[in-house]
Amino acid sequence: MGCDSQQSAQMNCKPSRLQVMEKAPRAILFLLLIVGFGVAQNTTSKGDEFHVGVILDLGTLAGKVARTSISLAVEDFYSVHRNHRTKLVLHIRDSMGSDVQAASAAIELLENYKVQAIVGPQKSSEVLFISNIGNITQVPIVSFTATSPSLTSDSMPYFVRATLNDSAQVNSIALLIKAYGWREVVPVYEDTDYGRGILPSLIEALQEIDARVPYRSVTPSSATSEIITQELYKLKAMQTRVFIVHMSPTMTSLFFTKAKEAGMMNKGFVWITTDGVANIIDSLDPSVIEAMNGVLGVRYYVPKSQELDSFTIRWNRMYQRDNPDESPFNKLSIVGLWGYDMIRALAQAAEKAGISSVTNKQPQSIKNSTCLDSMVISTNGPDLLTAIVQNKFRGISGDFDLTNRQLTVSVFQIINVVGRGWREIGFWTVNSGLSRQFNQTGLKITGPALMIDLNPVIWPGESTEIPRGWEIPTIGKKLRVGVRTSIYPEFIETFRDHATGETRASGLSVEIFEEAVKRLPFALTYEYLAFDTADPRSKGSYDDFVNQVYLQKYDIAVADTTIRCNRSLFVDFTVPYTESGVGMIVPVKENMIKNMWIFLKPLSAGMWFGSIIFFMYTGVVVWLLEYLDGNEHVHGPFSLKQLGITMFFSISEENEKLERFLSRIVLRVWMFVLLVLTSSYTASFASMLTVEQLSPTVTDVHELQKKGEYVGFHNGSYIEGLLLDIGFDRSKIRPYDTPEDLYDALSNGSKNGGIAALVLEVPYIKLFLAKYNKGYTMVGPIYKSAGFAFVLPKNSPLRAEISRAILNITESAKIIQIEKKWVDSNSHQNDDKTDGSDAITFESFGGLFLLTGIVTACSLFVAVLMNGYKKYQQNGGSKGDNQNECGHEKKGEDGDSQGEQRDPNINDMEKQATLPVSHSLNTNGDQLPDSKDNDICCRCTQNNKGRQKYEVIKWLKVSTNLSKVHLSISTINNQLPGKPG
Structure with a gap:
């Protein structure tokens, strides 16, 4: 029965030993036990040995650290697992940094020792060579130092990476660059498989955060100090100040030593190292660490534990014993931890897979074969490979999981080199990004201001101010500023200084640019370069002028240049410094009061x-x-x-x-x-x-097109393309070079060889009307544009700074002073209104x-x-009215009306009182004609509210019927004599 530990083995074997001791003398029993144990040990070590080849570059620090860790791992594992049926036997070979030597060592191990696995090819190029041998012999190749992303299990099925892929760290680096707001980055790498392997994933990660890579610094693997110095001065002459260094530790040490000598470890520079150097920062020479002061690094995070502390003490003792002449500054790194955990994984896999009785077989014959044909194929290789990749445990390096044939990334630690050591400034995880502290439950980021979540950094030059990421190089040429004369010299005019021969410029655009440069947080030296064309008679189009920036002939173009979509595909613009829009200048017609209507x-x-x-x-x-x-x-x-x-x-x-x-x-x-x-x-x-009301002769540009009128524009401007897009025939648009030409053409009119309207941008229109405001007015804007701005190369770091300075000018009173100086803003105020625009509408x-x-x-x-209601009441009382009419005809001399006496609803106070009324009065005081057919009497009644009412009863005989008409005589009340009280 196998035992997993020494203690359990003793407990399980204790009863059998007691039984033997009871049956034999103690001395004989003691001798038998010693002999039996020795025979068993010899049998196990000889029959169950699991041979493993180890190929390391023992001349490097990583190779020495790995050898000590691997040897210590075998001792520790079998001191705990004494009863394992298999035991790893290591055969260490030195590759001496040569791919050929590494391949030769692998062939020798396969032929002479029939190794079941090969561990530790350090370089990615060595792994690539040896893995091809492993594919043929079906022997697993396990490396804990080869990090090139080009090594994949698809092309190398028997390769296992017991370390991280270099591409795993690119997202942490990109997020760090984004947190500090840097927009340009220069990768610095050596020309090896290790150096080139990270580039594709790094460039892609930088593109995702909109960071530009203007240059790639490649250093040969055999570069001397002179070559590195020349490359450093080339980097120093560039604007970009953010560098990502991905080199071997040896090359990195030389690089930073020379960078300090070149003055590139001062304030304003940013250096970021990948985990290849940051993981072993403690083992570098103190002079190198001192030269790297202010550098940021990304390294694999190893959680602290008592097991790690105990292992570190034992490792230091063994390392000093194996390397007595080595520097005492060499310390344990993550490479040693991964080597230790990898041996544990390999030992467990060997125990699980076992050693078959038939361990190998002859390969098939291959045409044009070499010495590889003589090597045998391991029949135990597939099972061993499966057992290795199924390993998953908690090692001293952290979670050790080879399920995906490589370690998975968990946490990266962001460090800052300070003094002769380093300090922690934050962490990065896959799910949570950057944060000041690490916790197992996850981290929280706070949006764009990620730098707040990191500890303060001591930057190169012992500066605590976050570098801008770019600078105008002092050792390079001055900033080349392209200028061109405008049709309106008020905006920009160029001339040559006869004393110095230098190009000078003046105008509104130039003054705004120079004022913006003064407000930059750094000194900017520049020189003006006049825009010249091949044809001296032509000033060239503005598109050609902008194209000079794209061709890198100018670092910035200053002129009255309009922001256009097609131009922004190749260059960048600052924020506009003028008004936007395109309008028309047309003559006005007077709408005087001579009009009769x-x-x-x-x-x-x-x-x-x-x-x-x-x-x-x-x-x-x-x-x-x-x-x-x-x-x-x-x-x-x-x-x-x-x-x-x-x-x-x-x-x-x-x-x-x-x-x-x-x-x-x-x-x-x-x-x-x-x-x-x-x-x-x-x-x-x-x-x-x-x-006085003035109205334009035309208010719509399409009206000009329909009438076939001629339209003028500024020669070289994009307005020509705009008019063609609107639908104007090319023969109907005419370019002019000067404001005087424009004025003359507009004065002549379309029928006299001139133009009916002038299409210009709003800033030009203001200048034109400042000179020729009599008889002309502006219509529009008829088209939207973004205004005038300065032109810069794509992703130029100057864009944000100059744009911020322009906004500072336009939001202050300075822009008013500049405009008053170059443009009389009061002289073009033609507040003319369109005819009928002030009419009152319904x-x-x-x-x-x-x-x-x-x-x-x-x-x-x-x-x-x-x-209607009144008629309804009259119709309802018509019966009573007929009775009253009959009573009137029977009336006697006493004047009593029988019809009215039969009405029971009449109040006593409403009884009629007939008053004599003069027939000579009508309602208007006019004479009434005498008529025998008319009887007029006056009746005074009192209504239910106590008011008196006078009525004139007029009887009319119509045919045989009588109609009763009541007429209100409110208008003649004052004329009746003796009004009742």
Whole structure:
């Protein structure tokens, strides 16, 4: 029965030993036990040996550290697992840093020792060579130092990587660059498989955070100090100050030593090292660490534990014993920890797979074969490979999982080299990104300001200020600023200084640029370069001028250059420093008061029509209200007189003519509308008579196109393409070089060889009208544009700084001073209005017309209801009226009316009192004609409210029927003699 530990083995074997001791003397038993144990040990060591080849570069620090860790791992494992059936036997070979030597050592181990696995090819190129041998012999190749992403299990099925892939760290580096806001990065790597392998994944990660790689610094693996120094000065002459160093420890030590000598470890520089150097930072020479002060590094995070502390003590003792002449500064690194855990995984896999009786077989014959044909194929290889990749345990390096044939990334530690050591500034995890502290439950990032979650950094030059990531090189050439003369010298004009021969420039654009440079947080030296064309008679187009920046002839282009989409595909622009938009300059036509119909202008046609309609509508409604009330002024056949009365009701109110309360309400609302309307008309008409109105001859650019008019533009401007896109024929657009040419063409007109309109950008229009504001005006903007800006190369670090400085200028009073200096802003203020634009519209008074319409309609509706109800009451009382008429005919000399005496509802106070009325008075005081057919009497009654009411009863004989008509005589009450009290 096998035992997993020494203690358990003793416990399981203890009963059998006691039984033997009881049956034999102690001395004989002791001798038998010693002999038996020795024979068993010899049998196990000889029959169950598991041969493993180890290929290391023992001349390197990593090779020495790995050898000690591997040897210590075998001792520790079998001191605990004494009863394992198999035991690893290591055969260590030195590759001496040569791929050929490593391959030769692998062949020798396979032929002579029939090794079941090969461990530790350090270099990726060595692994690539040896893995091909492993594929043929089916022997697993396990490396804990080869990190090149080009080594994949697809092409090398028997390769297992017991370390991290270099591409696992690129996301942590990219996020670190994003956190500090750096936009340009230069990778610095050596020209080896190790150095080149990280580039594809690193460039992709940087592109995801919108970081640009303007240059790649490649150093040969055999580079001397002179070659490295030359490359460093080339980097120093560049603007970019952020560098990612991915080199071997030996090359890195030499590189940073020379970088300090070149003055590149001062303030403003940023250096980031990958885990290849950061993992062994403790083992570097102190002078190298001192030269690396301020460097950031990304390294694999190893959690602390008591087991790790105990192993470190034992490892240091063994390392000093195996390397007595080595530097005492060499310390245990993650390479040693991975080597230790890898041996444990291999030992467990060997025990699980076992050693078959037939361990190998002859390979198939291959055409054009070499010495590889003589090697045998391991029949135990597939099982051993499966057992290795199934290993998953907690080792001294952390979680050791080879399920994916390589270790999976968990946590990276961000360090900062300070003094002769390093300090921790944060962590990075796959799921949580960057953070100041690490915890097992996950980290939390706070958006774009990730640098807040990291500890403060001591940057190169012992600076605590976060580097900008770029600088204008002091040892390089001055910033090349391209300039070109504009059609308007007020914007920019170039000339040559005859004394010095240098190019000079002046104008609004130049002054804004120079003011922006003054506000930069750093000194910027520059020189002006005039834009010249091959044809001296041509100034060249603005597209050609912008293209000079793309061709890297200029570092920045300063002129009145418009931001355009097609240009932004190749270059970048700062924020605009002028107004935006494209407009037209057209002649104006005078709209003087000579027009005989000018009195109609204050109101629009709709307003006139609506007013007339409501005027007639109100008059008709008032007439209907009075007609339904029985007003005698509106009774009778319809005539011109009736029409005049109707219209008169709409504009005047006479108490003696309107007898209905609803009529007065309608008329008062309408009079309020007329008051507001007439006041507005008077104000508008007075303004038209006192202020000269100017209107453009054309207000739409498409109108010019339809009429076939000629249109002018600034020569070399993008306006030509804009007009062609609108639909203008090329023969109808004319370019001009100077403002004078534009003015002359516009003055001549389209029919006289000139143009009907001038299409320019708004800043140009302001300058044009400042000079020629008499008789011309601006229409538009007819097209949107982003305004004038400065041109920079793609992803230029200057863009953000100069844009910020321009915003600082435009948001202050400085821009007003600059514009007043170059443009007289008051001379082009033509506040001309389009003809008819100030006319009062019907919509402006919609609320008033709605009010009067509703009041009028409601009044008419109420009057109709009241009239209907009154007729209904009269029809209901017609029977009683007929009886009254009969009683009147039977009336005697006493004057009593029998019909009225039969009415029981009449109050005593309402009994009629007949008064004699002069036949010479009617309701208006006119003479009434005498008529034998008419009997007139006056009756005074008192209603239920106690008021007296006078009525004139008029009997009319119509044929054989009599009709009773009651007429109100409120208008003649004052004329009746002896009014009752």
